[in-house]
Amino acid sequence: MDAEPGPGETPEGGTGSRLDLDPYEVPAQVRTKNMDELRRRGAGVSLDSALGQVPGVNPTWRYGGFQQIRSRGFRAIILNDGRRDDRAAIVNSHPQGGLWSVDRIEVLQGPAAVLYGFGSVGGVVNIVRKTPTETATYEADFAAGGGGLVQAHTGASGPIAGGLTYRIDAGYTRENNFRNHEMTRLEGAFSLGYSPHPKHRLLLRVGINEDRYNNDSGVPTVETSSGDREVPDEIDLSQRFNTPQDFLNYHRRDFELAYDWRIHDVLKFRQRVSYTRDTYDYFSTEGLAYDPAAAPNEVQRTFYFYFHHHWFPLLSQSEFLLDFLTGPISHKAIVAYEFNAMLGAYSDRASNIFDEDIPPIGLGDEYDPAPQIPIIVDGRLRADMFVHSVFAQDHLSFPLGFNLLVGARYDSFTFEARRDQLDPGTDDVTQRGPVDDRQDHLFSYRAGLVYNGVDRFSPYVSWSTGYRPNSGLGISTDLDGDGRPDFDREPEQAQQIEGGLRFNVAERFSLTAAAYGIWKSNVTYSRPMEQIDTAGRVRSHGLEVDATFEPWSWMRANLGYAWTQAQFVEFEVDGTSLADNAPAFVPPHSANAWLSFGPFAGFGVDVGGRFNGTQYGDNQNLIEMPAYALLDAAVWYERGPLRLTVNGTNLTNETDYFVSAIGNQVTPGAPTVVFGQMNLRF
Template sequence: MNTPKLSRAHLARIVLVQASLSVAAQAHAFADQPLPTVTVRGTVADDGLSLDRPHASGSRLAMSALDLPASAETLNAATIEARGDLQIKDAVTRTTGLTDSSSPGNGISYSARGFSGNSSIGLLENGQRLLVGSGTATTPADPWGYERIEVLRGPGSVVHGSGTTGAIINAVRKLPRREASVEVLLGAGSSESLRAGIGATGALGEAGAFRVDAYAGRSDGFIDRGESRHGKILSSMSTTLAPGVTLYAQLDHAEQEPRRYFGTPLVGGRLAGHLRDQNYNAGDAMLRYVDDKAVARLNWQVAPGLEISNELAYFKARRDWRNIESYSYDPLADMVERSDYIGIRHDQEQTANRLEARFSSGSNRVVAGWEVSTVNFKHTNNSPYGGASSVAPTGFDPGSFWDTPDPLRPNFATDTLTHAFYLEDAYRVNQRLVLLLGARHDRYKVDRANLLAASGSFDATLRSNSVRLGATWKLAPDTSLYGQFSTGSDPVTSILSLNLANSRFRLSDARQVEAGVKQMLAGGRAEWTAAVYDIKKDDIITRDPNNAALSIQGGSQSSRGVEFTASAALAPGWRVDANAVYTDAEFDALLEAGGVSRAGNRPADVPKTSANLWLNYRADAWRASAGLRHVGERFISNANTQTLPAYTTLDASLGWSLSRNVQLQLNLRNLSDKLYATTSYGSTQYLLGDRRNAELTVHWRY
């Protein structure tokens, strides 16, 4: 069943590689055709909220954030660098209302507007999305090579499809440019941490441009056997093939070996400072992600008001886990009990194509498109995940993962065919009023093969429709009021990992009402936004009230909240960035095991409050900044019987421009050495945040 689609994926990869390699030759054939003029606005660390700039993640019509009737935020590369953020999740969780719920099992995961996980928060690169297999997302991971990160809060299904009720996070790549430039980053810090990056762009022939970004890093981590390694190379090129016809091609490869740490056991139900450095995983544990991507995009300016584009993309992800994942402290024996010797492998390939047409005439702009993809996913594991051992809290032999009695075997494979049709229309009624209409239809056809038995194979079809109706009213050129009604959908579980029990379930439905205000003051020296929203999500999985042994779709949850974001130049050289949210999320109807009602409870991993404050100062060749990050108390399960404590951490940085081209920077993280947990991994162990650490970097640009 897998062979035909797998071969198409390999064929697509060959075609994309050939297209990339032939670009230079094609450029010479049209050497007399210059690249189209591009206007570039420089970015600096104090750019503020960028309300006057296009926000590609909130709409496919290049609307500015000020015109967009939705909560949108942009974080540029200079700001990320100035704050010393190592990973994209470090930067994203400084934006409004996004909190980290990542673990080694789900890779990268967030919570936003009362919804958590990779079935509700979409992760994209350049608007492209790798469908999530078994709840795990691994890319994009670090900010090197990206121009900015865009966040759209609330249902984004009209633009990006299902699984986006909480938010969209889109990392936007740096583009190839004909003007030559090179940048080099070197960094060294605590725990023998080292990292290096190089980026270069320039002309390619008479009508093209290239860009290459390479990055690598390693660290011994803040815990025993906490080593991590990562590296990537991003390459892209663009060229003019004929008047009005441009080609963009991209080839990427990334490898990650995150630290093999699944948490620290609680002692007496509390975080144990004396166990902070301990790692209870096996000595030969493994955690590895490998991601490849190839993209070719052709743009044709058919007429002054009509553009057609086609984008073909190929993704491949390979993920491996060999770990002892569950720990609990036995106070009577003063031992740590270990279980769940879990081995898993994911093999995932996705080939996707997007055909899109953009039309503009006077006050009206329209975009329509068709997306199609095939996804091949294979899951190998060692279920039923046996094995058990006991070790002393400190000074123990970590043992071997292969003490497990369970062999790794291919478990299941799915072939998924997706189709989506979408339409967006922005109409400027007059100088003050902009109306936005969007609609989308998604269809997923899943074929699953049970690789362990002859029975259990099936096919299922899932469908969803989503709409967005919005309006923006300009009170003044720099002040907007907006309102929108939008709908979306989330899968009840990962679509690629759909099993027989879940195959009869529909996609869950979500709807949101939102209103807000956005304003720029003093010519952009100050910007602020505020939003209120109400989201209701139906058809979540619950127990049958007539038979608690059965699962049905009939549960619902809702979320209401207030968000505030501001950036202001207080005085020459000083700028403050701040955001704060209040989220009131609860289950309206939910029955769990035994028919126990969770109605009125808050969903797991959702804080009521979160906030960020960052103060920046610049004077001549110096710059300094300091920031607070606060995450409120969260529950670890829907039962609301156990909490993750609230925490506030302090970070800072100090930069010195040695010359026009060289910047030296000291990054200080968790200055108070706060003992805190970022998320839970079951009821007996929490994943701890990093200790206080320091890093010195030098960034050279030419």
């Protein structure tokens, strides 16, 4: 293993255990994507492009600014250096910040509630940030090209004095794609490390994100004679139908303090406290309709939607790590307490927008007749969340190469919410709504057995459970009309059985493979206008394979494939049974492949691509999103600290494919994009 990780750091592959274990000792699949390699290949611009390199993981964007991730057929959550993003307890999708301060991305697939608590039923995506270094390093990056892409970044790290180190990053990104969907982002990160003594280490982090989007509600579909839905030929996939007023403004501030204390050779204490101010102001045309018989030359825009979310998650993690022997058995264990709170969270609403008529827009028209409308805030949803958690995990190493990992977790979850009416002029509460609450007491477990008696060969089997409270999803709905949020949904429950292996030959060839089955109950799915559907039971099983082959220092091949078979067992929507249907955004087959050559006299080439099989854009399986394969390439030159790269994505110019869907609308994928990069490291 490498040197012991510092405070707030995740060791390579450590997402699968929260212990300083070699990945070959862990009964789970953790896939690691290095950001420098992703950027060289042109996949480091955003989180969805990075995760598109992981088979079995399907990232999608909703309305052009809200990230949603599925792993093994189910929702996965975001971690920041192992710290859960608590927005997942309240909303189904949310904006995601930039990646310039990120070192790598680790993906743990399958339920992980013992390690990371609620929400992690489909898996977790851990965004591991860069940390201060003992040696001085400096970075500068610039990229520009197709899709209106402009990126700039500068970073520095190194010692200050007397055990004090620092890291700073500042970045800018702008995109304006073929649909005139525009995003601008400013991001910054600062971290300060301090080690007054080898046994004591501190880390302070501060982060900032300022994003603006003009939104993208996709293109409408029409019903066919068979009852399915498809995009009509009359629709130009490059035309965006949102009004000029539509916006999403995202503001995020992160603060974190981490402390490590090596109490004894066998005992270590870790403490982390983090606080985030996360707000996003959103107004958008969400509903689109096209009737070729009644109005063949225009698209109807059926409704606006508005909210202004204010989330303030607070987290405290206290961990004791033990490393000891009981006879011939060695132990690496963790015992921890966590406190999560969402204090004073609220979401402002404007009821007047539902009374506004939106004028249609003509097919191919550049002029948009939609007027500016006032947004009169007159309602507020308030929510408070408190979670107390205790968990323990022990990794036992037996003679003859057997390793056993066992863990359990208890979570006490309390959620309170109410709806208030506001005076539009003063924001004063004119009518305080009744408070509704819910409490859940939930247990999660994991167990796994690994054999690594043969060097770099480790088969394993594992069993794990997970849950996701459905309380937060009800803050926007009041189906029974009592004025209270709907909190009658039981928590989403999941369990998984998995078997797999890791194999490595002389660091030249490595293979990881896993077969799994997941069973879930009380699963919820969101629809437009914040409507929630509850499915009885859903199951998923599949196979994942990753291989790396490096026969020579100048050649490397990466291959990945995932087969995912997910279907509803019990699910009824509007009186119609959806049993045996496939959940939305779960392609049964996905794959990626990359070949890297070089450097030869400083020059190198990366050629690769990804494939997604046919998937559905809705749970009713009416919107079929065709299979597609995209070819990407990068040509680069390195000399000393400088690297110059020309990237091309979707080089075959595939245009008839879709990457997301909302309601009866689908979002087209981008055609060929070519851009250049300059990277300096010294």
